[in-house]
Amino acid sequence: MSYKLVVDSCTDLTEELKKDPRIEVIPLILQIGDYTVLDDENFDQLDYIKRVAESDTCAKSACPSPDRYKRAYECDADDVYVVTLSSKLSGSYNSAILGRSIYLEDVGEKNIHVFDSLSACCGQTNVMLKIMECADAGLPFEEVVEKVEEYRDHMDTYFVLDSLDTLRKNGRLTGMKAIVATTLNIKPVCYAIEGTIAQWGQGIGMRKALIKMAELAARRIVDPEKKTLMITHINCYERAEVVKDLILSKVNFKRAIIVDGAGVATTYAGDGGIVVTC
The missing domain is CATH 3.30.1180.10 (Hypothetical Protein Tm841; Chain: A;domain 3)
Incomplete structure (x- = not known):
């Protein structure tokens, strides 16, 4: 069964993973005062750090829209696995869940599971790598979900x-x-x-x-x-x-x-x- 990984942009990827065609990164929006930028492949870390240091305004982020997630689910893959920031830290998880509901209503049935990473940054990547390990081993959708959630629950x-x-x-x-x-x-x-x-x-x-x-x-x-x-x-x-x-x-x-x-x-x-x- 083919699969796709949809992750929000707090999922920190290696250069190799950034080139993997099975992975789609959904960018959050970053804001420092009046300055706004997407957290995508064009993000300039050093420039951003400089802007943060020079600003009196606290930097913040905004989660992607449910429609942005829905569009990511529109693919030929049989199974779609989604990894987001902890739902306690961001609205990204809720957007991904709502996007799934809209997709199922508008398009029809599809294997889509949204993992609340209960983490951030490399924690999300760790969950994603476990999904890839299980899916590449040929495990069925439900078993991948079960094994990955167990892995996540024991991750620190x-x-x-x-x-x-x-x-x-x-x-x-x-x-x-x-x-x-x-x-x-x-x-x-x-x-x-x-x-x-x-x-x-x-x-x-x-x-x-x-x-x-x-x-x-x-x-x-x-x-x-x-x-x-x-x-x-x-x-x-x-x-x-x-x-x-x-x-x-x-x-x-x-x-x-x-x-x-x-x-x-x-x-x-x-x-x-x-x-x-x-």
Whole structure:
């Protein structure tokens, strides 16, 4: 059975995956004050980081429309698998679900499943890679959905950012003291729990926070040899390499992949941010 992958643009892809004809990326809209840009293949990360730094206005994003998702479902593939940002962090999931309903009503029956990643960035990519693994193995649609949802439910997402201000100002943090943490150079080690953001620990300075994050990921992982370690970085590849080496020195994964963050990841993780999923 042929299949298609539809992912929103917070799904950070490698250069190889960007060329895969089975994958269609649905762009979110990014905004800094009066400046608006699509998070697509033309996104210029360094220019965007510069604009964020120079603006007094907090950067934000807007999810794609249901019709944009519906159009992505209009294809010859037998099965369509969709991966979105956590429904607790964005309206992208709800748009994808509504787009599916409109498609089924207007066009007719089709195997379309929308996965709420309960994550972001490379977490979405991790879910997508599991879909590809199962679909390429020839599993039927229902079994792919079951296995991928089980994989997602046992996947952890961690991150350390230079600043939590953008997340806080956009209402993505609840009960976390972003301003105090930034002022004292305390870098919180955060993680996703049921799709929302919580703080696990902290370190004084970026390096100590990254070490704590690596230790946490290595301690909590189950069956790492069956999983993919994925790391999203925002303009800090060397930092991502350090995190990868720290984690791999403690546990062995099936594979380890580093990806550069696209526009949504850059908006919320910010320059120097690191996100890990496994």
